[in-house]
Amino acid sequence: MSFAQFNFSSQITTNISNCGYEHPTPIQEKAIPKVLSGSDLLGLAQTGTGKTAAFALPIIQRLSNGPRGKVRALVVAPTRELAEQINQSFLDLSEGTGLRTVTVYGGVGKGNQLQQFKRGVEVIVACPGRLLDHLNSHDLNLNKVDILVLDEADQMFDMGFFPDIRRILKYLPKHRQTLLFSATMPADIRKLADETLTNPEEVRINLEQPLNLISQVLHPVTKPQKTALLLHLLKETTDGSTLVFTRTKYGAKNLAKKLISTGYKATDLQGNMSQNQRQRALTGFRDGDFTVLVATDIAARGIDVSLVGQVINFDLPSTAEAYTHRIGRTGRAKRSGRAVSFVCHDDQPMIKAIERLQGKSIERLTITGFAMDKEADQLETPRPHTPRRSTKKKMPASSRSGQQTRSGSKEKSTKPKHRTGGNIFGLGREKK
Numbered sequence: 228m229s230f231a232q233f234n235f236s237s238q239i240t241t242n243i244s245n246c247g248y249e250h251p252t253p254i255q256e257k258a259i260p261k262v263l264s265g266s267d268l269l270g271l272a273q274t275g276t277g278k279t280a281a282f283a284l285p286i287i288q289r290l291s292n293g294p295r296g297k298v299r300a301l302v303v304a305p306t307r308e309l310a311e312q313i314n315q316s317f318l319d320l321s322e323g324t325g326l327r328t329v330t331v332y333g334g335v336g337k338g339n340q341l342q343q344f345k346r347g348v349e350v351i352v353a354c355p356g357r358l359l360d361h362l363n364s365h366d367l368n369l370n371k372v373d374i375l376v377l378d379e380a381d382q383m384f385d386m387g388f389f390p391d392i393r394r395i396l397k398y399l400p401k402h403r404q405t406l407l408f409s410a411t412m413p414a415d416i417r418k419l420a421d422e423t424l425t426n427p428e429e430v431r432i433n434l435e436q437p438l439n440l441i442s443q444v445l446h447p448v449t450k451p452q453k454t455a456l457l458l459h460l461l462k463e464t465t466d467g468s469t470l471v472f473t474r475t476k477y478g479a480k481n482l483a484k485k486l487i488s489t490g491y492k493a494t495d496l497q498g499n500m501s502q503n504q505r506q507r508a509l510t511g512f513r514d515g516d517f518t519v520l521v522a523t524d525i526a527a528r529g530i531d532v533s534l535v536g537q538v539i540n541f542d543l544p545s546t547a548e549a550y551t552h553r554i555g556r557t558g559r560a561k562r563s564g565r566a567v568s569f570v571c572h573d574d575q576p577m578i579k580a581i582e583r584l585q586g587k588s589i590e591r592l593t594i595t596g597f598a599m600d601k602e603a604d605q606l607e608t609p610r611p612h613t614p615r616r617s618t619k620k621k622m623p624a625s626s627r628s629g630q631q632t633r634s635g636s637k638e639k640s641t642k643p644k645h646r647t648g649g650n651i652f653g654l655g656r657e658k659k
């Protein structure tokens with residue numbers, strides 16, 4: 228299948244090939260015709276699937292021929308990093324069309340945003356808080372918006388943005404096209420979809436699809452040995468950059484410091500940093516100035532760094548879905564990647580939940596010297612369909628530190644079970 232089937236203008240077609248896109252991704256194949264036809268859309272897809280271009284391209288095509296100087300498309304996204312990424316896609320894909328886009332988020336001065344509103348923009352990519360701020364101050368008029376995109380709705384819910392979104396909706400025309408994207412569809416997201424979408428077309432991209440490209444492994448480890456194990460693994464890493472996830476902001480900052488003192492080009496990315504610091508960290512990581520980025524979930528979700536060779540879960544996330552998002556930072560856009568998780572014995576329930584969601588077990592790899600027997604034993608591969616046996620199969624012990632011992636088969640178990648309600652990502656607040 229090729230992009231030619233969508234009959235984009237020649238300028239947009241040129242921009243697509245300048246971005247290096249040869250064929251539409253599955254979500255683009257399914258979503259673009261529906262968005263071009265003017266339908267509302269409910270898209271179940273995560274980042275890494277080409278979701279941004281799936282809405283940006285038809286929006287640019289639709290806006291290319293209309294009036295200028297009025298805000299005609301509004302994209303609402305949960306984080307500043309994601310807003311910047313979406314904006315960059317709009318800039319790249321709309322080059323030469325004369326369309327103007329601006330990002331709107333807090334943590335930076337309002338002056339530049341106000342200036343751009345005055346000059347006139349057709350597309351706004353915004354985080355809810357600052358956008359509402361501008362709307363309340365009458366800085367901005369959204370009554371000519373034709374297309375609204377609510378991106379990563381599940382994360383916006385998790386971050387407590389839904390009341391703001393409902394307020395923002397009051398400033399928009401009732402007759403408009405609305406596109407809502409979410410990686411999962413718990414009850415609260417379904418409710419927002421029911422409130423905002425009219426006869427939506429539904430496009431669903433298998434949650435597991437991008438994960439097929441990612442090799443996953445669990446390393447049993449004792450808590451005090453985690454940093455030593457990380458250093459051991461980094462020493463062996465020769466290809467691409469490494470994204471390390473910690474549970475807390477303090478943990479991210481502290482670990483990055485330790486890595487820097489050991490000689491690594493590392494930086495942290497967490498919610499205590501100013502927007503400028505966050506942007507510097509992200510850009511430096513993207514450009515290869517830093518080879519290791521230590522981040523918390525809030526700061527890192529949705530970021531697109533195409534050459535992340537491996538994701539290391541220094542601490543496991545608090546939900547199985549968050550694990551999926553984390554490891555989705557590698558293996559993006561058809562590249563292969565590696566996801567490594569450090570697992571202590573009290574992480575066992577989370578590992579079970581992750582394996583249940585994926586419908587398969589993940590390989591255990593014990594690196595001797597880093598896990599006591601307890602961790603290795605606790606991480607024995609589960610047998611999802613058979614009753615639990617009382618005698619555990621012991622993992623073979625090996626004698627030299629740093630030696631690897633594999634366990635765990637790739638057997639299939641039940642279909643993934645998705646949660647259907649609540650605060651699904653457990654990402655609501657970063658821990659200090």
Ligand code: AMP
Nearest residue numbers: 248250251252274275276277278279560
């Ligand atoms: P997204 O899911 O929108 O964050 O996109 C993930 C990555 O895929 C980004 O780096 C995009 O530039 C890239 N991408 C989007 N569409 C295509 C395509 N059709 N072919 C190749 N790469 C793409």
